[in-house]
Amino acid sequence: MSNTVVKECPFCGKDNGCMAHEKSACWCESFPIPTELREYIPEDKKMKACVCKTCVIAFTQNKEAFLKKYVY
DSSP states (O other), X not given: OOOOOBSBOTTTOSBOOOOTTSSSOOGGGGSXXXXXXXXXXXXXXXXXXXXXXXXXXXXXXXHHHHHHHHTO
């Protein structure tokens, strides 16, 4: 597996705001990301691209609409 971290959300394609490899803490360290959402990340992007906060919120608020838009 590559150590490259893609700064693009695997769902919407926008900047995911990942700060995992920076000196400051990443937003995801204090924001719950549902385990179920992680299961939908495409295999080729798992452990390489973080989901953006907007997609986490969208999934949490309306899972079916999110899955219809980005997964199915």
